[in-house]
Amino acid sequence: MQDPIRTRCEDGILEVIIDRPKANAIDLATSRKMGLIFRDFRDDPDLRVAIVTGAGEKFFSAGWDLKAAADGDAVDGDYGVGGFGGLQELRDLNKPVICAVNGICCGGGLEIALSADLIIAAAHATFALPEIRSGTVADAASIKLPKRIPYHIAMDMLLTGRWLNVEEAHRWGFVNEIVMADKLLDRAWDLARLLASGPPLVYAAIKEIVREAEGSTFQTAMNKITKRQFATVDALYSSEDQLEGARAFAEKRAPIWKGK
Template sequence: MAESVITTRREAAILEVTLDRPKANAIDLATSRLMGQTFKAFRDDPELRVAIVRTAGDKFFSAGWDLKAAATGDAVDGDYGVGGFAGLQELRDLNKPVIAAVNGMAVGGGFELALSADLIYATESSTFALPEIRAGTLADAATVKLPKRIPYHVAMDLLFTGRWMGVQEAQRWGLVNEVLADEAALMARVWEVARLLAAGPPLVFAAIKEVAREAEALSFQSAMNYITKRQFATVDRLYDSEDNLEGFRAFAEKRDPVWRGK
C-alpha cells in the first residue's frame, strides 16, 4: 500500500517524517499526495511544533520525480496533492520550523524537497544535483528558490550544467547548515536542534516564517509597515498573546520562559 512508503515518529511536539521508497526514494503522484496529507496534518496540529524530513537508505536522500512512473502515464503535471510536489513545496501557511536531514544523493526534486525545509543538515557523503537540464526540462522550484539562497552565478551554474555539488561546497555557499560524519551523527544533531526549537516560542517562529515568506514580494519599507500595522496574521496574534508578555516577565523575574503558544 502507498501508506507504507511514509512513516512517522512523534516525540512530544516533534514529528519525524521518513520517506522509504526503494531504491532511490523517488516520488510519484501517490507518494506526493500522501506526503502532502502528512505535512498538512503536521501544520494543523496545535500540539506539534517542529518537523524533521528524512529518507531511508544511505545512497539516495531522494532521486526526486519518479521517471519510471512518468513513463507509464503518471503525468508530470498531474495532481501532486495539497502541498504541491513532495507535500512541502507549496503548502500554504506552514508556519512551523521544518528540518531536512539529508543522507546521500539529493537529485532534482529531491534537492527541491530539501530546499523546502528551513534548515538543512547533511552527512559527509551527501551530494546535490539538478540534472533536469540534461532531460530538456525545467527544475522549476529550484529555479525560483536557489538564486535566493546562494550567489546567483553559482545557482545558474548548477541549473545550466546539471553538475554535482559536494556537501562541503554546499556548506561553503551556505546551502547546508552543518555537515555531520554519518547518519547516526546526523540524526543525533537534527533531533538536538529539533528539541531546541520545540522548546522555543511557537508564535514567534510562526511570525518569522510568515514575514520572511511574504517579504520576498515586498519592499523593505512595505514589509516593515505590514509588521508595525500588524497586517500579518501571525504578527497580530503574537503581539496580543500571553507568550509575548511571558517573555518580558521571565526576563524581569530572571527565569526561563514557559511558552504556551497562546
C-alpha cells in the same frame, strides 16, 4: 507493499522518512501522501517542528520518479496538498522544518530540501539538479536557488546539472551543517528539540514575515509589521506568550511557552 512514507511523533516533533527503495523517488501517490502529512503537521497545535529525511544511507531522494512517469504519471499531474513532496506550495506553514540529507539529494529531492528552513547533511551527501539532462525544468529550484546562493553558482547547477559535494554546498550556504552519517538523525533531533522548546508564536511570525517580505520592499514589509497586518504578528502581540517572555526575563527564569 511497504508504506513509502514513515512517520513518528515525539515531544512535539514530527519525523517524516521517505522510504521508496532504491532511490526514494517520489511518484504522484507518494507526493499526495506527503502533502496530507505536512498539512496535518501544520494544523496540529501539539506539533511544533518537523524533520524530513530519507531511509537508508545512499539516497535522501532522487526527486520525481521517472519510472512512474514512463508508466503514465504525468509530470504536471496532481501532486496533492502542498505541491510536489507536500512542502513546496503548502500555504501558511508557520512551523520550523529541518531537512536531514542522508545521501544523494537531486532534482525534486533538492527542491524538497530547499523548502525546509534548516538543512543539515551527512558528510557523504551530494547535490544536483539533473533535470536539464532529461529534457525538463527544475521549476521550483529555478525560482528558489538563485535567491539562496550566488546567481552564477545557481545557474551553473541549473544549466549544466553538475554535482556538488557537501563541502561545496556548505560553502555556498544552502547547507547549514555537515554531520557524520551515523550522527545525522541525532543531530537533527537535538536541533528539533531546541526549536520545540522555543516560542511557537514567534516562529510563526518569523516565517510569515520572511515569506511575505520576499516580494515586498523593506518599508512595505515594516509597515505591515508595525500595523499588525500580518496575522501571526497580530496573534503574537496579543498573546499570553508575549507577556510571559517579558515576565520571565524580569524574573530571571526560563519562559514557559503555551503557544497562545
